[in-house]
Every structure is written in C-alpha cells, then in structure tokens.
Amino acid sequence: MKRIAYVFGGLAAAGAGTYLVIYLYRWQWQRALICGVLLLVVEVLLFGVVLLGRLTRIEDRLRDSDRRQREMDARQQDVLTRLRQPPEAHEEARFRWLEDPADRTYVFVPVLMVTGVLLSGLAWVVQRIASATGKPAERRLAGRLAVLSAPDPDGADDLPELPPIGSAPSRGRTARLAAVSVVAAALTAGLVAGLAELTQTREEEPNLNEATSVLVQVDMRGPDMTASRRALAAQQVWERCRDSTSAPLRHATLGDLGDGLFAGVVRPALTQHDRMRLRGCLEDTTLERAHLTVVGIGDADADDD
Template sequence: MKYVSYLFGGLSTLAAGIYLVIYLYRWEWQRAVICGVLLLAVEGFLVCVILLGRMGRLERRLSDADARMEEVRQRLEHARETSAHPFRWLGNGNGNGNGNGNGGASGGGYGDSRDGVDGGNRTFVFVPILMVTGAALSGVAWVIQRIAAVTARPGAERRLAGRLAPLAAPSGGVHGVITQLEDNPAVPPARRLRPLLTGFGAAAGVVLLVYLVYVLSEATETREESRPDAAASTVVFRIDVHGTDDARARELAARDLWEGCRRSTSSLNPDASLGRLADGVFAGVIRPALSPHDMMRLRGCLSDASVNRAHAKVLGTGQAGVPH
C-alpha cells in the first residue's frame, strides 16, 4: 500500500507539473492556478505519507522496546521469587530424624535448629558433600585423561579422516576459487570517469532547466510585438452556459467574456466588435490585427472561461483583409 501511494503521488505530481507549464504557456491562468493548487496538495499528501510511515516505525520500535523491558522485568521478578530459599529441600519438611524433643540433641535430622541457625537455610551439610564430590570427579577425569593420552594412536585419526574424505568439499570450492578478504584492496581504486559523468549530468540538467525557464518566460512575457500585415484579427468561438439553454443568457456571457479577454492583450484594441453567427456561436473582430503572441493570449483567455457558469471553446482564429 505504501508503494502504491508513492506511485500514485509521483504520477499525480508529474502530471500536475506538466499541465501547469502547459497552461502557463497557453495563458490559461485559472487552469494553471488549479494545477498549482493540485501540485501543492499532492506534495502535501506525499509528505504526510512519509511522516506517517516514519511515525509508525517509531511507534513499533517503542512498543517492541516496552515489550522487551516488560519481559526482562517479569524474569527478574520471577528470579527474585525463586531465589528466596535456594535450599528449601534442606528444610523442615525432609524429616526430623530420631532427635529427642526434650533432650536438645539432634538425632541426625535436618529439621532441627543447630547453633541458632534456622534449618531452612542450613548449608553446612550440602557444601562439604558438594566439594568432596567435585574433587573426586576431578581426580577420576584426570586418570581417564592420562590413560587416553598414553593409549591413543594417530592411526585412529587417519582412519576417521579417510572415512570422512568423501564428504569433503572440492579443493577449489563449488563455484570455483573464492577470493579471500586479504585479496581485496582496503581502499577501492579511484574511478576517474564517474566524477566526469556526474559533472556532465549536473551541467546538462542546469542547461536544460535554464532553457525551459527561458522558453516559458518568452511565452508568458508581456511585450510589444510587430503587428501582422492584415487589417483585422478574427476569433470564432462557441459558448455554453451551465444550467440554461436561453440564447439571451449565452449572449450576455459571450459579451462579458469577450470584453474581459480583449483587454488581456499587450496592445491597445479600441475597435473590437462581437457578432452572433449562430445559436451559441460568436465571432469577434479586432482592428488593427493582433500579433501572434497577443492572439495566443486572447485564445487562452477565451478557453479559460472566467465568466460564471460559462464554458467557451475556440473554433478558429485568423487574419482578415489587407490594411489600407
């Protein structure tokens, strides 16, 4: 799910960025603003996904650490409970012996007190037995080791090696000779071509970015241009108003849109008329003729349809007549 979110966010960011540049080039400002807002929203979504993933990993680590601490605490408490009486088998429950209850001398049982020491913690019988047993076992082990050292012969080892020879791996290894760690240099050799390729890639990226900025600035810059050799410029467009089919409403929307868009050009055009050709189709004529850059701005403004509930589609543009 995480990688699907990254893929969706990356494709959305790329599409929003591409259309943002396209709408800026076409002078469709409202659509460019919408794409910019969408781009910021997708970037915020990606940042939130990354932050939530990091926070989830931190929470899981803290939960695991708390679980380990709780397990260690329970083990310590269990060890503390079990180590309170490590020699409980020497307590009163293992017999009283033949001691006399009135004589004060014990008859060999471990349940009575001796020298003021509680019988439940009495270790003066167990420790000497343990020490003597350890010394005896050590002596027996030393005798067995000496006998084995005197009687052992290399022939047994040779016979064992011969029996295990079929199980040995090939001398060169299954996949050939394996390089040892000592054969690899401590410092890898310098790669002189990689810095050159990195520098060339960085320079190409900078040049491409500068070129894109230059092209976008040329397309969106407001400047005075030479007018074409024509008497007027014409634009034919169709307009629809959402929620109504009234011809009067469409004509009002077309005139509002035309009056706003004809002022978006860099040149003055006081003579700009609008005529109705058919139901919802209008033709605008501007004198004198507009330059190609101003015509692109006028077309982008009409396609952007800044009038409320109106949608305009440019059917065609051109130059008309020859100036006198």
C-alpha cells in the first residue's frame, strides 16, 4: 500500500508541477494557483505517508523491545525463584558403601585413584598439544583485534593509516551510480535551461499592423442563461482583462456576433507576448457559470474591412 501511495503521489506531484509551469507560461494565474495548491497538498500527503511509516516502524520496535524485556524479566524471576528455594534432602544421593559394614572389602577407592591419575596425565598431554597448536590462532585473533585497540599516546603519529571499515563498493555498482548521477544532472540542467528559455524577458519588436482582432466563444451553464446574460458575462471578462497587457487597452471594443461569439478589436496591434497574456487572461476567467475560449487572434491592416 505504501508503494502504491508513493507511486500515485509521485505521479500526481509530477502532473501538478508540470501544469503549474504550463499555466505560468500561459499567464493563467488562477489555474496556476490551483495546481500549486494541489502540488502542496500532494507533498504534504507524501510527507504524512513517510512520517506514518516511520512512526509505525518505531512502534513495532518498541513493542518488540517491550516483549523481549518482559520475557527476560520472566526468565530472571524464574531463575531467582529457583535459587531462593530451600535445598531438599536427598538421602539416596549418598554413597551406599559408606553405610555398609566395615568388614567388607571394596576395590572402588583404588580404581578411582588410578583412573584419576590416568585422566590427569591425559589432560596434561591435551593441554600441551593445545598450547602448541593454538599460538598461530591467537596471533591471527590479535591481528584482527588490533584495529579496535587504542593507539599508543607516545607513538600515535607513527601508526599506519588503517583501511576503511566495510567492504569496498563493486565496480558495477559504482558505474551504475555514476550513470544515474550523470543522467539526473543532465535532466536537471535541461529542465533549468528550458524554463529559463521560456520565462526569459526579451525585448520584443513592435507590431507595425493597424490593430489586433480577437474572436472569443462564451459558454454559459444554467437553464436561465439568455443572450443578454451571455453578453454581460463577455463584457465583464473583457473589461477585466483590459489591463493584462503591457499597454492598457484603452481603444478596445467588443461586439456581439451571435451564437455566443464575440469579436474584439485592439488598437494599436499587440505584440506576441501581449497576445499570450491576453489569451491567458480571457481563458482563465473566474466568472461564475461562464467560460470564455479564444477561438482566434490575429492582426488587421488598415486596408482590411
């Protein structure tokens, strides 16, 4: 479930971020704000999923630790109870030959003494063999534990540099990590360069045409949306976008062509950047139950009718 949440959260965040950049490029601020809020919500959701996973793992560790502690306490209590129990009398554990009459003859004690002597000699032989063969193993063990010993204060500067703890990474893993790093750096550089190219402010050439004509389609929702309401909505949106361009649209008119189509004429003619800003403002309307779509936009010469 967590992996599915991560996948869907990552896809949602990527989509919201992509459309955020697109709407900012199109000068559609309301849609950009919505995508930004959605991106923020997805990021908070992913952060909550990660935090919940961490808390769940911490709770599991604490639960296991408490269980092991309870088991250890129970074992200690059991051992302590056994140690505190009074010793029981075991009459049958004594040597029976001590209770027998003294006029009987036994060979148990001499046999036991001879066996002890033989076992002592055998143990001495084993000890000599072990001491002769254990010196190389002790030297190897001392070499392994040398890295954990404290350095001598007098000769600390003369110690050789110790190798790093842990196995060295393999060549294949290093190559894969380097390839992924190079690809990620290239993608990041391309994304930054593309955004810089799209959002860079450049000096535009003036439009030498006489005027710019804009054709918009107004769609209304609701049963009582008449032609007068549609014209009023179109006029409100048009007036709201008069100051969206670099030059205020003082000499701009909007006419009704019927069937929800309206035509606007802007003088002087707009530059390419001002066209994009005007289109984004018209299509990013926030008027209730109304939506405007720019059907076409182009320049008009003085000789055009």
